[in-house]
Every structure is written in structure tokens, then in C-alpha cells.
Amino acid sequence: xxxxxxxxxxxxxxxxxxxxxxxLEELSIALRVLQDRNQALRxxxxxREVWARLPPGARMVLDLTPRHGWxxxxxxxxxxxxxxxxxxxxxATPTTRLRTTLAQIxxxxxxxxxxxxxxxxxxxxxxxxxxxxxxxxxxxxxYWPQVTAQIAADRAVRSHDLLHGGVERLxxxxxxxxxxxxxxxxxxxxxxxxxxxxxxxxxxLLLVPSVFATQAPVVNPDAEPQPIxxxxxxxxxxxxxxxxxxxxxxxxTPAPLTALLGRTRAAVLHVIAQRPGxxxxxxxxxxxxxxxxxxxxxxxxxxxxxxxxxxxxxTARHTPTPTALTLLGHP
Numbered sequence: 001x002x003x004x005x006x007x008x009x010x011x012x013x014x015x016x017x018x019x020x021x022x023x024l025e026e027l028s029i030a031l032r033v034l035q036d037r038n039q040a041l042r043x044x045x046x047x048r049e050v051w052a053r054l055p056p057g058a059r060m061v062l063d064l065t066p067r068h069g070w071x072x073x074x075x076x077x078x079x080x081x082x083x084x085x086x087x088x089x090x091x092a093t094p095t096t097r098l099r100t101t102l103a104q105i106x107x108x109x110x111x112x113x114x115x116x117x118x119x120x121x122x123x124x125x126x127x128x129x130x131x132x133x134x135x136x137x138x139x140x141x142x143y144w145p146q147v148t149a150q151i152a153a154d155r156a157v158r159s160h161d162l163l164h165g166g167v168e169r170l171x172x173x174x175x176x177x178x179x180x181x182x183x184x185x186x187x188x189x190x191x192x193x194x195x196x197x198x199x200x201x202x203x204x205l206l207l208v209p210s211v212f213a214t215q216a217p218v219v220n221p222d223a224e225p226q227p228i229x230x231x232x233x234x235x236x237x238x239x240x241x242x243x244x245x246x247x248x249x250x251x252x253t254p255a256p257l258t259a260l261l262g263r264t265r266a267a268v269l270h271v272i273a274q275r276p277g278x279x280x281x282x283x284x285x286x287x288x289x290x291x292x293x294x295x296x297x298x299x300x301x302x303x304x305x306x307x308x309x310x311x312x313x314x315t316a317r318h319t320p321t322p323t324a325l326t327l328l329g330h331p
Contacts, residue, residue: 001195003219005186005205005227012167014204014226017158020285021151021208024076024086024132027140028065029212029230034139035067039214046143053138057131063112064128068192070105073220074098075132080281082290083136091129095119141288145267147211148286152274154209154233174207175231178217188229191216198227209233264289268297272307273320273328280316 007015033043034050065071074097077089099119105111117124140147161170171181178189186205198219203226210218210230218230261269264287271286272278278286284294298318301307306324310317320328 001193003188003190003194004197005188005229006197006199007184007186007205008200008202010202011200011204014202015167015171016204016206017155017162017170018206018208020282021147021210022076022078022086023083023136023140023144023285023288024090025078025208025230026147026210026212027132027136028071028076029210029218030139031062031065031135032067033212033214035062042214050139055131055134055138057127058135058138060112060114060128060131061135064115066109069109072101072105073222074101078223080284080291082284082293083133083141083288084290087129087133090132091126093125098125144288148271149274150211150233151209157234158207158209170207174229175217179229179231186229188217188219190219196221200227203227205229207231264293265297265300268294269301269306269320269324270328272298272301272318273324276319277317280318283318 033039034047061075064075074090074093077086079086079089102111102115102118114124118128157173158170161173165172168181168183171179171186180187198221206223206226206228208228208230209232211233213230214232217232220228220230260266267287268283271283275282275286280294280298281291283289283298284291287294295316298307298309298316301324302309302318305321306327307318307320310319
């Protein structure tokens with residue numbers, strides 16, 4: 001049984017790799033991995049560190065994010081801004097959507113008894129949002145530099161495939177064990193065994209790499225403005241296993257530079273060095289900080305002669321200067 005995406009020529013033209021990973025979507029996948037025991041070498045340390053620090057309120061989030069099964073889409077919104085803004089989107093979920101989504105999930109699996117109050121009690125929804133923020137702060141935020149570094153490496157691989165072989169090579173190489181391109185159809189084997197057909201009808205497909213979705217892709221056929229396929233991020237196994245732990249310097253930024261600039265500003269400079277031409281919004285998303293904070297850090301770095309900023313169609317794009325690359329130890 002396979003899930004099939006049907007492409008037209010217009011769909012191939014509009015298919016793209018996401019510029020960044022939505023943090024709450026990655027958190028949703030990570031929480032499934034947290035409740036699993038597979039891949040101990042890769043996730044064992046991360047699981048021990050997270051379980052040791054999770055607050056009691058985390059049970060609300062875990063109850064709605066089972067190891068296998070359906071998770072409410074309103075818990076992982078997409079959009080501009082950092083995690084605080086995304087959490088406010090969750091808090092602003094319309095009552096009708098809350099009730100409809102939970103009713104649909106209840107037809108497929110058992111929900112916790114308290115979940116019925118979400119559609120009627122703003123207080124219950126706020127408790128859930130607060131718990132979601134606490135879980136993110138423990139389970140994903142401390143590891144976000146490692147996650148984004150791995151995603152940047154995956155994007156480099158996908159860019160190479162697209163440049164040298166076009167969209168077909170890109171689709172062929174996403175995750176051969178479970179994703180197969182048989183023109184004009186992309187076949188996806190889901191862990192759930194779910195079968196279905198999605199005719200893209202000119203919308204194209206958004207490809208989102210994930211560090212935690214290591215064994216099976218995830219699909220969201222109802223996403224707007226285009227369906228989403230989340231696939232396991234590329235990993236060079238010859239480099240050894242990726243072990244997620246907080247015992248790593250953010251973004252591998254040199255410690256003296258971190259001491260000089262401060263943790264967040266040094267991380268901002270490292271993101272710009274990794275992604276020349278990135279926007280302020282992309283910096284904010286990569287580091288899970290607010291756009292205003294990212295803009296302020298970029299201004300300080302520009303005034304210090306460490307980055308240059310060009311504006312194009314009302315979008316600021318940042319590039320590191322040679323001085324910055326020297327400080328970072330980049331060739």
C-alpha cells in the first residue's frame with residue numbers, strides 16, 4: 001500500500017525544498033521519537049536528557065502526540081516568526097477548528113478525556129499552549145543548532161541534485177527506501193500503511209527535511225498553499241552517528257567568538273555564514289527567535305563590519321564579510 005502524489009508539468013515547476021524547518025512541526029515528530037525506543041545510538045542520549053527535564057504538564061502534549069496515530073494539526077502551525085509567535089497561533093485556533101479536528105481524530109483513536117474541553121474552555125487551551133511551550137524549551141530548543149546544521153547539510157545535497165539533474169533527480173534521491181519517483185507519480189510508503197492519492201493540480205509539493213523523521217516520511221495533503229511531504233534529512237553515515245546532546249557548542253561556533261559576541265549573536269553570524277543571502281525571517285526561524293531580535297542582531301553585526309545587507313523587493317538579505325569568515329574559521 002502506498003500514498004501517491006500525481007504531478008503535472010506545472011507541479012514539477014512549483015515543487016521546492018522548504019527554506020527552513022517549522023519548529024513546532026519538528027517538535028511533533030520529535031515527541032513521537034521520544035516515546036519510542038528505536039535508534040538508541042542516535043537518540044538515546046537525547047531521550048535521557050529530555051525525559052529527565054520534562055515538566056509534569058508535558059503529559060497534556062504527549063497525550064495528543066501518540067507514538068503512532070494522529071496528532072492535531074493545530075499544534076504545529078506554520079508561518080513567519082519564532083516559537084512565541086507560533087504558540088500564539090495555537091492559542092488563537094478558532095473554536096470550530098478545534099472541535100472539528102478533535103472529532104475527526106476521535107473517530108480514529110481514543111483521546112484523553114480532558115481534550116473535549118479544548119473547544120469550550122479558553123483556560124484549557126491556554127494550559128495546553130503553555131505546556132507546548134515548556135516541552136519545546138526542553139525537547140527541541142537546546143538541540144536546535146544541531147538540527148538546523150543537519151538541515152542545512154541536507155539542503156546542500158538537494159541543491160546539488162536539482163542543479164545537476166533537475167526536479168526528477170531531486171525526487172529520485174529524497175529517500176529511496178520509502179519514496180519512489182515513477183513519473184508522473186511520486187510513491188510514498190508511510191509507517192502507518194495509509195494509502196491514498198493526491199492530485200496536486202498545479203500546486204506543487206513542499207519538501208521538508210526532518211532530523212527526527214529518520215525511518216519514514218510524513219505527509220500532510222491538506223496543507224495550504226500546497227501539500228507537504230516531510231522526509232528524513234540526508235545524513236553522511238561515514239561521518240559517524242549523529243548524537244543529539246546539549247553538550248555541544250551552538251552551531252559549532254568557536255567558543256572565543258561566542259564569548260566575544262554573546263551566544264545568540266554568534267549563532268546569528270554562523271547562520272549567515274552557512275546561508276549567504278539569507279533573510280532576516282530565515283535567521284529568526286533557524287534560531288527560533290523573533291524577527292525583531294534577528295533584525296537587531298543583524299544591525300549590530302552590520303555596523304561592526306561582519307555582514308553586508310542588501311535589500312531586494314522589500315526583503316533584506318545578509319551576507320558575511322571576509323572578516324566574519326576569518327573569525328569563524330571558514331575558508
